[in-house]
Amino acid sequence: MQIRDLTPGDLDAVLDNRKRAFGPLPASSAATWRALVSPVLPEGRYLGAFDGGRLVATSRINHYEQWWHGRALPAGGIAGVTVAPEDRGRGVGGLLMRATIERCAELGHAVSALYPTTTPLYRGTGWEHAGARLRVTVPAEGLRALAPRDTAVAVRRAGPGDVAAIRALLGRLHAATRACGPVVEEERVLRLWLEDDDDFSYLADDGYLLYRWDGDGLDVDNLVAGSEATARALWSLVGSASSVAATVTATVEPDDPMLWLLRDRSTDTVKRTGWMFRIIDLPAAVAGRGYPAGVTLDAVVEVSDPQRPANSGSWRLSVAAGRGEAVRAGRSSGQGLRPGEDVTRLTIGGLSALFAGVQVSALRRAGLLTGGAPATDDLLACAFAAKPYMIDYF
Template sequence: MDIRDLTPDDLDDVFDLRKRSFGPIAPADGERWRRVVLPDLSEGRYLGVLDGGRLVAAARLRPFTQWWHGRPQPMSGVAAVTVSPEDRGRGVGGRLMRAVVERGKALGDAVSVLFPATTAIYRGVGYEHAGARHTVRLPAESLRGIRPSGQVKLRRMGPDDAAELVSVLHRVHGAARSSGPVSWDERTWSGWLANEDDFLYLADDGYAIYRWQGDGTMEVESLLAASTQTLRALWSLVGSASTIAREVVAPVAPDDPVLWLLHERTAERVHQERWMFRVLDVAAAVERRGFPAHVSCEAVVTVDDPIGGGGTYRLEVSGGSGTATPVSGPLGVTLSVNGLSALYAGIPVQTLRLSGLMSGDDRYDQALEAAFAAKPYMLDSF
């Protein structure tokens, strides 16, 4: 079997794989998908496995920005991992995912995320459980009770507002010291903002994207704000549909402020879609991550990464930044790449030790937990 970059000539075969893996796709959606993936093909972000010239598997590495403790960095979002039904169980998926990890490194990304359909194959190449995308169902009437607390200028968005939207996203997640959320690039946002069925509103420090889902449900695609006034104005805007809509479905952070603006909170219906995370380059990932400004510490960690990039490092964190310098000598804390990825995402040290993802010297445990403390979540699915 051979692994190579896919080209536009392969798209019919890729489309067939997607149908066999994810179900039928409407013709209009298929044409939209073809247009969206073309730039990824030219950038080496779509890989295929071929057996005698026949495409048997494929995976796409989508370019995202991801925030960790409020600091943005480029991230490879692995999507559309497909294996032909007749070729499953032959180790094709594992071989493809090893190539995906290597390609992510070659593209210069230090971290990667995916939403798993099955866990084992991804754990086998170093991805580990990190967080969830939380989707909550709220009575539309409860949002109607959120009243604006000041004058907020809202305007409708379109494709030409992509750059400003990205700028707002950076400011909001930076101010909130968010960990986990992602954003598409301007090119992709321009495409999303052209959807005529979406209601798109932009403020100086926030935005809302929502739509009718049918059956009396309003679906919020994304809603973020950096100030109380804008937060209230945007959720009030969504809630104004409560005379028609019965429910609002929205992705939210686990501690999203809108949940504290509701007059009543009793039983909430929350759906969690789990996502997995992987460190691709230890030194670059630590350098690009944000850390709590009050934490100052150091630790020696040894990382076992069978796909390359492991070794022993001295981690130093101070003033909100960190470094990982290769060193020789005592092993210190020992982590599989799965364990390091979970630690990076804020999973508690005791959880890592009890699950076998961390072992060795425990003198650095409190320092590592304080440095990497985070509540990772995701607002977008891909």
């Protein structure tokens, strides 16, 4: 089995594999897919497994900034993972995912996330369930009624020329809200979405909206706002179509302000799509993440990562003043165990889940975290506390 970078000449075979894995694409969607993936080929972000020249499996690495407690980390968003039906069960998927992990490291990604179609493959290579993409359906009339009464908010249409401004706005808001989990697309990809005539985009000084029609209702792909007035202005803009659209389905944060602005939530429904997360470069991930300013942590953890041995071993985790550090724990580093100090042991999946905010008590009861002491558990839980979410689906 050979694993190599895909080339433009492989795309027909990739599209065929994709069709067999996920179903057929309409011609227009296939053209969009080609426009989306072609630029990543020379960047080494699309891998293929070949058996005697025949394409067997694929994996694509999207480049994102992923925000963790208000700080951005370089992240590899894994997508387009396919295995030909006749080759499933041969271990090809695991082989390809191990190569994908190494390629993520080579590309400088500290962490990685994906939306799984199956858990065993990804859990077996170090990803673990972490956060969710939340979709809520609410009456359009309820959103229309949110229009600000006393404050005028300037809202204008946005287009491809606003890509840099939108990315900067998203970064400011994610930093200010100490967001955990959301990603920001590359300029090229965001520009592609903004060029779609069926999508409607709006900008305010501290807000951004992207939505579209979906049958008889409306679909809000992304709406962020830095103030109550802007949130009211953008949500009521969507709701202004209530005479035609009865409902609006929106991708939201776990504690989205809209849910507290609505007068009545007796009929809203929420759909949860889980995603998995993996640490690729342990010291870079710990150093790049944000932490609660008032939390201090000093603990030794022992990590097992068979797929990426550079992460394995003992590490001293330190958190103070909103910053973190992971250094090798050992006599040579001067960071060895102190008298009476206990070691907390985690699989790489367990550490990844902890990093993403999964409760320590849940990890301990699931067998992903052992050893340590109750006091250390409490400090780890405080340092990595999060409600992880993503708006984008890939």
